Amino acid sequence: MRFVKGHGTENDFVILPDPDGGLELPGPLVAVICDRRAGIGADGVLRVVPAKLSPEVAAQADEAEWFMDYRNADGSVAEMCGNGVRVFARYLAEAGLVDGDEFSVATRAGVRRVRLEPGGDVTVEMGAPRVLGESRTTVAGREYGGLRVDMGNPHLACVIGDPVAGLDLTRQPAFDPLVFPQGVNIELLNAVGPRRVVMRVFERGSGETRSCGTGAVASAAAAAHLAGESTGSWAVEVLGGTVTVILDERTSYLSGPAVLVASGELAL
Numbered sequence: 001m002r003f004v005k006g007h008g009t010e011n012d013f014v015i016l017p018d019p020d021g022g023l024e025l026p027g028p029l030v031a032v033i034c035d036r037r038a039g040i041g042a043d044g045v046l047r048v049v050p051a052k053l054s055p056e057v058a059a060q061a062d063e064a065e066w067f068m069d070y071r072n073a074d075g076s077v078a079e080m081c082g083n084g085v086r087v088f089a090r091y092l093a094e095a096g097l098v099d100g101d102e103f104s105v106a107t108r109a110g111v112r113r114v115r116l117e118p119g120g121d122v123t124v125e126m127g128a129p130r131v132l133g134e135s136r137t138t139v140a141g142r143e144y145g146g147l148r149v150d151m152g153n154p155h156l157a158c159v160i161g162d163p164v165a166g167l168d169l170t171r172q173p174a175f176d177p178l179v180f181p182q183g184v185n186i187e188l189l190n191a192v193g194p195r196r197v198v199m200r201v202f203e204r205g206s207g208e209t210r211s212c213g214t215g216a217v218a219s220a221a222a223a224a225h226l227a228g229e230s231t232g233s234w235a236v237e238v239l240g241g242t243v244t245v246i247l248d249e250r251t252s253y254l255s256g257p258a259v260l261v262a263s264g265e266l267a268l
């Protein structure tokens with residue numbers, strides 16, 4: 001099985017081309033591929049499959065030729081991945097599977113429009129973040145309040161007063177399973193300047209990652225909400241770099257680097 005490896009601000013993915021739609025991806029196989037010792041190692045898998053061959057997104061096939069079938073490192077399926085769709089776009093362009101610098105990608109959360117920027121960044125229109133209310137998490141015995149944000153996938157974005165650098169995110173933070181029956185991606189962030197935050201994230205299905213695109217937009221939306229703002233450009237510093245989030249009245253945009261670093265043959 002042919003694979004390509006890529007990342008967006010060090011949120012890394014194994015890309016699996018599946019032009020005929022015949023590739024089965026049971027959860028245990030995804031988990032082995034993503035294992036950093038027994039496999040290639042990644043935060044998730046991006047299967048590249050024609051939308052028209054994928055019943056769950058066939059309705060998007062008029063707008064988007066390719067479906068990003070995203071799986072977390074533990075093999076679970078997720079609706080959306082902001083960095084993943086940027087890396088997916090880079091792959092489609094480098095593989096010659098799309099024309100031009102702007103095109104659409106089908107995802108479980110709906111069609112996402114992407115643009116390859118001249119300087120090497122990839123921008124994706126992420127849709128409007130939906131701030132749904134409050135909830136709480138406990139990290140290493142300490143409780144934090146945050147805002148529930150729907151980005152197509154579920155987030156709890158907690159703006160905290162302290163620097164996030166010292167937080168212990170080696171274990172699953174506690175959350176309310178009644179509020180998040182499908183699990184949740186948990187962001188902790190603190191402000192370090194005007195519309196500039198530092199974020200760490202514990203992703204559903206992948207653990208702590210070095211970046212999360214949907215999490216960055218959720219974090220910017222939560223910080224803006226608390227500041228009484230609904231528009232503006234936010235810099236979100238993550239362990240793997242910095243991404244830019246633009247919020248406007250209608251939608252949001254996520255920009256940052258997306259690179260392919262290796263390719264090969266999977267011997268699984």
Ligand SMILES: N[C@@H](CCC[C@H](N)C(=O)O)C(=O)O
Pocket residue numbers: 011044072077078079080081082083084153154185203204205206209211212213214215
């Ligand atoms: N890293 C991603 C999010 C991937 C999915 C997430 N773990 C979930 O289960 O919802 C991003 O860049 O958005």
